[in-house]
Amino acid sequence: MNKVMIAMSGGVDSSAAAYLVKKSYGCASGVTLKLTDRETSDISDAKKTADKAGIDHYVLDLRQEFKKYVIDEFVNAYQNGLTPNPCIFCNKHIKFGLLHESAVNLGFDLIATGHYSIIEKQNNRFLLKKATDITKDQSYVLYSLSQDQLSRTLFPLGNLTKAEVREIALSSGFVNASKKDSQDICFVPDGDYAKFIEEYTKKSFDHGNFVDKDGNILGEHKGIINYTIGQRKGLGLSFDSPRYVCSKCAKTNTVVLGKEPDLLSTSLDCTDLNLIACDKLDSTIRVKAKTRYKQQEQWALISQTSETTAHIEFEEPQRAVTAGQSVVFYDGDYVVGGGIIK
Numbered sequence: 001m002n003k004v005m006i007a008m009s010g011g012v013d014s015s016a017a018a019y020l021v022k023k024s025y026g027c028a029s030g031v032t033l034k035l036t037d038r039e040t041s042d043i044s045d046a047k048k049t050a051d052k053a054g055i056d057h058y059v060l061d062l063r064q065e066f067k068k069y070v071i072d073e074f075v076n077a078y079q080n081g082l083t084p085n086p087c088i089f090c091n092k093h094i095k096f097g098l099l100h101e102s103a104v105n106l107g108f109d110l111i112a113t114g115h116y117s118i119i120e121k122q123n124n125r126f127l128l129k130k131a132t133d134i135t136k137d138q139s140y141v142l143y144s145l146s147q148d149q150l151s152r153t154l155f156p157l158g159n160l161t162k163a164e165v166r167e168i169a170l171s172s173g174f175v176n177a178s179k180k181d182s183q184d185i186c187f188v189p190d191g192d193y194a195k196f197i198e199e200y201t202k203k204s205f206d207h208g209n210f211v212d213k214d215g216n217i218l219g220e221h222k223g224i225i226n227y228t229i230g231q232r233k234g235l236g237l238s239f240d241s242p243r244y245v246c247s248k249c250a251k252t253n254t255v256v257l258g259k260e261p262d263l264l265s266t267s268l269d270c271t272d273l274n275l276i277a278c279d280k281l282d283s284t285i286r287v288k289a290k291t292r293y294k295q296q297e298q299w300a301l302i303s304q305t306s307e308t309t310a311h312i313e314f315e316e317p318q319r320a321v322t323a324g325q326s327v328v329f330y331d332g333d334y335v336v337g338g339g340i341i342k
Helices: 012-025 040-053 063-079 086-105 147-151 162-171 193-201
Strands: 004-007 028-034 056-061 110-112 117-122 125-130 208-211 217-221 244-249 254-258 264-275 285-290 298-304 310-319 326-331 334-341
Touching: 004 012, 004 086, 012 028, 012 040, 012 110, 012 162, 028 040, 028 086, 040 056, 063 086, 063 193, 086 110, 086 147, 125 147, 264 326
Parallel strands: 004 028, 004 110, 028 056, 208 254
Antiparallel strands: 117 125, 125 334, 208 217, 244 254, 264 310, 264 334, 285 298, 285 326, 298 310, 326 334
């Protein structure tokens, strides 16, 4: 019988996952990751749920590792003019990296989480597929998983809707059955990234120039960490037509403003390439790709340019493609792979 470690965040999704794993596998234990100093109530909710489900519960303190692999990476990327997705860092290094290692060391065979996605095995290869409830699908933030990680992972919620998950929690009497989903980055609960970075680094960021695409100075900005690609409001400047943040350059401390057409891109390059559907791309293939979590996928041609890089050509221009975010490509409902936008 497989022994399963269930990652329990204290939310309704991982609680329902714990119930389903206990029902199917029997031999299971819950673990809550302590990643910051803010999870006291979540840990308490997770323990109460584990007790109700009849499984052991443990806390794994990974605050130092989370700081190194997620927070520091996030802060460094922002300081370098990028806009990172820390959830992808966390999945890669913490939830499916260090947690998997800990599970193996403790004698567990499998890891289960409350993510909405599906893992299938075809021809001795593990594939990642979109969730049945497409409104909750999280395959975009899971593209970095390796074959080894996928082989030891369970996603019990992949074929369920959110309503069905809440019903499981309610009928099981879980304390968090009606708990709202978290919306913000866990270590920036108020969503003010610039304030967090200034407090975390204990430094203020120099003002610099807003410029147009030809380098002409348009005004003064308040530090590049305060701006994101596609931003229109809060620039503190007045123009005869809308202007948007089109790019940022940390080296020159400039923020480039342009009109709506200047936000459009027909191609991009990505690094840190991870392929799930195959080991490598031997030729250019047509896929659907998206450059943001909530974006609708768009038709594109992708060609692998090295072991860790790829080039993507979109069939239609894409708005506000942002360096530091991830591009993920799909073949129907299956994740082909993804990488970090350069």
